[in-house]
Amino acid sequence: MFLWLLVANVNVPSHAWVLPKPSKSKYPGSFPLHFEQRLLKLLQLNEHAAIIQPFGGKAELGVKVDLARTVKPTIIADAHCLPLKDEAADLVILDPPYSNGYSTSLYSIKQQLSMKRYLTEALRVLKPGGFLVFYHLYPIPRPKNCSLHCRILLQTRIYHKLRWVGIFKKA
Numbered sequence: 001m002f003l004w005l006l007v008a009n010v011n012v013p014s015h016a017w018v019l020p021k022p023s024k025s026k027y028p029g030s031f032p033l034h035f036e037q038r039l040l041k042l043l044q045l046n047e048h049a050a051i052i053q054p055f056g057g058k059a060e061l062g063v064k065v066d067l068a069r070t071v072k073p074t075i076i077a078d079a080h081c082l083p084l085k086d087e088a089a090d091l092v093i094l095d096p097p098y099s100n101g102y103s104t105s106l107y108s109i110k111q112q113l114s115m116k117r118y119l120t121e122a123l124r125v126l127k128p129g130g131f132l133v134f135y136h137l138y139p140i141p142r143p144k145n146c147s148l149h150c151r152i153l154l155q156t157r158i159y160h161k162l163r164w165v166g167i168f169k170k171a
């Protein structure tokens with residue numbers, strides 16, 4: 001029982017958000033409407049915060065990195081090898097494709113995903129004390145040198161799976 005409480009981090013603040021409309025971009029897998037703005041508010045960050053989105057897609061905020069030229073990212077690059085300085089960001093938002101199959105079928109990207117490698121890169125470019133947001137279908141373990149700051153359980157449209165948004169703070 002004690003171990004389960006520890007693994008699930010039950011004392012960490014949890015939020016339930018319902019953001020039912022898709023973003024204006026209508027891009028596959030895009031954040032729901034208002035997600036990024038609400039995230040900034042939750043983390044008490046303002047528009048001057050340095051934000052990096054390694055799987056940028058058509059997200060709204062910060063430096064968007066993406067391998068797909070069609071989304072007109074700020075930087076065309078691989079999330080596993082970011083051409084960015086160490087400790088440059090206050091906030092890194094990771095919204096990877098949920099599988100290699102989705103990567104190919106939805107975005108025509110053949111690069112295989114390695115969670116270990118893209119997490120390492122995300123943490124390299126994050127300042128100490130900065131936030132790492134992981135937007136996915138399921139919870140992941142706390143990355144090394146990070147604490148779980150809070151989590152958001154997110155409902156979008158009907159018949160859509162719930163999302164797990166883990167927010168980690170780098171030591």
Ligand SMILES: C[S@@+](CC[C@H](N)C(=O)[O-])C[C@H]1O[C@@H](n2cnc3c(N)ncnc32)[C@H](O)[C@@H]1O
Nearest residue numbers: 029030031055057058059066067068078079107
């Ligand atoms: C789930 S979508 C992100 C959507 C974004 N959050 C939005 O609101 O539009 C994932 C994105 O990652 C990109 N991608 C896939 N593999 C990548 C990689 N290795 N490096 C950089 N971008 C990649 C895809 O082209 C796609 O735009």
